[in-house]
Amino acid sequence: MTYLDHAATTPMLPEAIAAMTEQLGALGNPSSLHAVGRRARRVVEESREIIAEAFDARPSEVVFTSGGTEADNLAVKGLYWARRAADPRRTRVLAAAVEHHAVLDAVRWLADHEGATAQWLPVDEHGRVRPDTLRAALAAADDVALVTVMWANNEVGTVQPVAELAAIAREHGVPFHTDAVQAAAQLPVAFAASGVQALTLSGHKLGGPLGVGALLLAKGVDPVPVLHGGGQERDVRSGTLDTPAIAGFAAAVQVAVARREEEARRLAGLRDSLVKAVRTAVPDAVLNGDPRDRLPGNAHFSFPGCEGDALLMLLDARDIECSTGSACSAGVSQPSHVLLAMGADPARARGSLRFSLGHTSTEEDVAALADAIGPVVERARRAGITS
């Protein structure tokens, strides 16, 4: 098996498995006042401190969630509702056109059901939001409730100038959220230094367990809750805390962040040889996203004349696992909104594949893809593009 889909999910780190396993058999609701509860709470709070330290935040700024999607929904909806409640005129949401669906669809939902005006910030041909674009959008409107721009793109890997964008939003007194799910394990993500007010993290993208994530929320930034209940997590996110998952998450964060620089260098090296190998085998393959300022583990190509689905199936048949990187409806892939926003035509958008590397990736993985990609593209070209 050649696993080139770490951006979808990456194997759990042994340290995370150990930490989680240790907690699975242990009793305790962290909100209980008795000794068993206190024991669990200690695990949760130590985990919170580890995560806060790793990402330049204060422990009180860490709100645990069930994952990235929930954290994005809490940030986008919750901050919109809070801002609108404070000032009913503020109903505009500025979001990058290339956001993950967890942000994109939450913004669309606000527009469809909560009277929001969704305004998509255009991107350049690499998928980047230019600071001038945000500056102009904020200068032209005085009703902005929230700006949300992801740290790094999940499909094409392009890194956004988040600190610069957040500074512009701050000049206009508008809160700024960033989805850092893909960035957290591979880039230096510093919450306080970046100047953002809310930042989304996910456990399973950095070697932790599935089903846990966090929203980093600056002090004084209080979204209206999406989930109501027992008032856990600053009254912002109710629900009994998942001690084993949180322990596994923190263990993964600790390892991933400690190894980040060295690992990023290693992955960038592997990624560069992967890009070279694909271009050698398929000279007309187009590398999407920023050629330099991109996630070290990401390589995203368009293969002219091919259907992405066909490429994926043919590679799968050779035990090489990757992704078209785009969302599905009923299992039918749509042309990627990210590539369309970057100015690609629908055919190029549909004929693309994402290869994403992670902590278990090796040179053998790159070699396996190098062997397979030429014949696979040739075969897929014969099948052409479905009309």
Next chain:
Amino acid sequence: MTLRVLAAMSGGVDSAVAAARAAEAGHDVTGVHMALSSNPQSYRTGARGCCTLEDSRDARRAADVIGIPFYVWDLAERFHRDVVEDFVSEYAAGRTPNPCLRCNEKIKFAALLDRALALGFDAVCTGHYARWDGGVLRRGVDAAKDQSYVLAVCTPEQLAHAMFPLGDTTKADIRAEAQRRGLQVADKPDSHDICFIADGDTRRFLAERLGSAPGPIVDQDGNTVGEHEGAYAYTVGQRRGLRIGTPAPDGRPRYVLDVSPVTNTVTVGPREALDVDEIVGERPVWLSEPPAGPLPCQVQLRAHGEVHDCVAETEGDTVRIKLARPARGVAAGQAAVLYDGDRVLGSSTIATTARVAV
């Protein structure tokens, strides 16, 4: 020999067992569900249709149980153009199309097959109840489920890459086998009607696309006996829903004898007037040697319809079929499939019929 087989999986029990049998026979099988609507919610929901999200999930679940890879292929545009639009325009032209047959001819054994072959597959496997062996297409052994009729429009070149693993089994046995194999769809109801008409109301479906076109309903002598909202909504042999004000002189029920889109007229008459003893079929497809002269054989004129003794003869690019005994309610647009016992000889599309002189 191990083949690379693409199993078309609708989400129903038949195609699931067909895929399982192909895999068990040692072939390298990949399951594919065809997405036939760009907006799956707009098609029939629940267990009755073949194109819903639920069906896609059922197909995926079956593929997982069988242990084969599974993908969804988007064939919605082709399906819309070649099946749905064809269906509407055939009705508009006064004919009665069979969309399942068109789907086999244009989608399963054309669009799907072509893509499969291009991607390196050797065969397409489906859950049809028919037998295809040594270049000969035969009825499935379950007479009630036999689907050779809707496959007979496919050319030998198309069928050369077909695999029908269910032809030698009855439906009851297939359900039992699905149960044994742990396939969740074992009890799923059979699909009926037309998958792309969500509520089963064909008349309304056509009215929404063809609009209202009122015109006369006349008797055989040309007397107006009623009015219709669009001739396209009528099928030869139809009795119900005529809403004729003037009763027939003899008080007997009347049937649609003819639908003429040119004059927008529906002709009605007594049941005997439906009797037809000669048929001309166009666009013949032969799965055997085309007959050199008059060929005594049998013909079937609609899906699961009666079988009639006949003599068939080619005339240029048409086939003339003389029936030994009259058939009733033969609609243009349906297929006339010729059989020798359980073997399919060929098919053609019914163009015109000649009535028995009364």
